[in-house]
Amino acid sequence: MKGFIIPVLLIILAPFIGGLVHGLERIVRARMQRRIGPPLLQPFYDFLKLAGKRKMIVHSAHAFLGIMHFVSLWFALALLLLGGDLILVIFLHLLSTSLLILAGYSTRSIFSHLGANRTAISILAYEPVLIILAVSFYLVTGSFETAAVFNYDKPLLLEMPLAFVALLLILPVKLKKSPFDVAEAHQEITGGTEIEFSGIFYEAVYTAKWLDYVFCYTLVYLFAGNNILLGAALILFTFIYVNALDNSSARVNYKQMLRFSLAVAFSLAFLNLILNIVI
């Protein structure tokens, strides 16, 4: 990512790109199920439709926290793309997730509460892994700043393969994809924290999910160093992997999710860290 223009463009267009990824995802998933699926721009049609709905909220604080979730996530993403400090980025991402959790807790809706509880559990599942990944990046590149990673001239994938696997294992948690979509679980808790948002206010939470796509795929891209082709390949691979997994697996419960991510993903990240030091 040379210069300043590309990151800034990416930041400004992030919701749009995320929307396209979401549209593509719906097509790919449909094709995997031998359906045709919606048009690519369907997320944007949904967006426009939602904007025209009657405005309804549970209470103001709840609606506002949803909007701030979007704003702070965008901010964290901007810092990630501009080459900021990775630990700071992770904490800012935690800030934005906290706001969503607080929003979920602020209503007296059971599903909203269950969703917020489960989102808090998923923080426990992925946060330690992310921090260890950040330390691994530091050990390889000598800096906590993502700018150093973007300019690193060797593919980081080869130097920290286990960390990449660990990231792949927690991505479904972060992206709320099966088998780890307990936080959202439409059939079970009807969307969790999202349930009480509607119309134009749901827009914020909806587009925040698009931002999360960009955020997660940027994390994946980090493993390519400055090799754009490899980065594209990694993103493509991860995209297909996440959707294939989502299509082919059943949801586990939150305990299984926590146990799996702490036992497997966390251990892999830990092992990778040790290897990075020893070698």
Added chain:
Amino acid sequence: MIPVILSLFIFPVITGLILLILPWKTTKFIVIISALSLSAISVYLFINIDQPYYFAVPQYLNKVVAGFDILLLIYFGWIALRLKNWKIGILSALQLALLFYLLRVLPSSHSMQFMVDKLAVFMYLIINIISGIIAFYATRYMEEEDCSLSRKKYFLSVMFFFIAAMNMVVSADDLEYFYLFFELTTLASFLFIGFRKDPESVRNALTALWMNQAGGLVILAAIFFIAYNGYGAATFSNLMANGSASGVLIPLALLGMGALVKGAQIPFSNWLLGAMVAPTPVSALLHSSTMVKIAPFMILRLSPVLKDTPVAMVLVALSGFVFLASAIGALAQDNFKKILAHSTIALLALMIMMAAIGTPATILASLILILFHAISKSMLFLNAGILEKVFHIKQTSDMDRLGETGPFTSLAITIGFMSLLIPPFGAFIGKWLSIETLGSFAGNKNIFAVFVIIAVACGGAVLAFLYFKVLGIMISRSGEHDRIPFENTGTVFSVSIYILLVMLFTSMLALPVMLTGIFVPVVSGLSGVPLMAAYSGFTLQVGDLAIPLLPMMAAIVLFPVTVIVAMFLRFKKVDRAKEYACGEKINYSFSSFYFSTERVTPWFSIIGVLCLIALLVAACI
């Protein structure tokens, strides 16, 4: 300058005495006046003292100090006899024997008994300002306490004796003096914890007493080794001067152990967890500005000689373990004060760890944590007291609907928890700096650092989860309560919370200024080498550490705006909807996850004891 410093020692004692004599009606007035003047003195000293300032007191005071020591130990021995507690008895007898021996052996001519440096004045700020607010709060809290008027006066006066003892602890250079003041804080906390006189209070007070007595014993042992190794008078500065002498690790390890006791680190954590039986201002005082802060203070004081030694390594390992373990232990708790206590122990572990590593960046992190933790924790505990007295809630599971009945209290608790968790508050900066520094250690092929990173990363995530667990029950309100006025908890309660909230937000907004104005001078004062702090563009360069300011400042704007606006913003021309509940009409009460950690917690103390043994072994090799 000496009279000003001495006034910090004497003034609170006088206030304590006056409070005992004058009628209860005047209490509030006296407390406000003394709190304000103590804060003013500490600010004055902070501005005016730059270089370490040594001073001596008349020689006859040495005899007085020794006399007080003996009296105190005899008092503890009497308590042991009266309440038939053999642990306290043995510990007091041992201390008494060792003390008599030391008084005979040690050179009787003390040079400079007190040393006030930048670290000490930094501690003055925290001790006097925060404790002043807590004392003010206590004037209202104690009104509703079920005890006689003279007991209430006695409570407040002990509070001021405690402040005096704390001011002296942080300024003592002579270890004999330090030992006395250390024991005085032990005495004060013993009196406080046993204040309510019911069997549980007495039991917990005794636990606190014997554990802190163990701390006193190791300090005496440290004095013994300093004398035995022939470093001259037993002072901190002599210990520093002999930093590379052989055998110096033994007194260091012993002093470190004393710090671990005061800091309630596992295996000594029980005394602090038991302290919650006392009236809530006591918890606020013990947890935020006094008592436990002796631990990071002692390690910081020793950090120039402690760093890079095997002892420091063991301290780091132990505190890394405690950080994770007490966060896990907290998950099983339901009592609000107990949850706060566990999180105090965890954050203290982080402070001790940072102080023990001892590089400028980590010392900075430790200081930032000390300050922010003091503000946030005192506010949380004061709110716990309000919950108790106004809302009659002690357990978190009873907090359902607090968001509707007590919106202001629930907002304050939310802000308090968030300030221990996310950017841009100090606790986050502490965690951030610790991960980055440990990362740079790991970069030097230090496998040990990896385990500490793991502990910090996991412990941080568990703490985050813990706070959400509490918030989840507390903040919910239904749509009909969109516009609710703040509850009225009374002038004193709300004023003290407002002061702390304002302090929290201003210290957060002023963080870039405070970094160069408050923290960096303390760090340079401690390490002896001036630490450079300069702005270059949008980064603040502190030593070899670059703090990016722009994202920090943006986060600083983001968070308060979110929380405060969310509280006051009302969307007009938007319809209100009922919550979705599948068409059912049932009144739900909310609760959160329950984790049973009783199976693992016994192992924690075993690991803690093993770490203590390792500490001694590391010192002896």
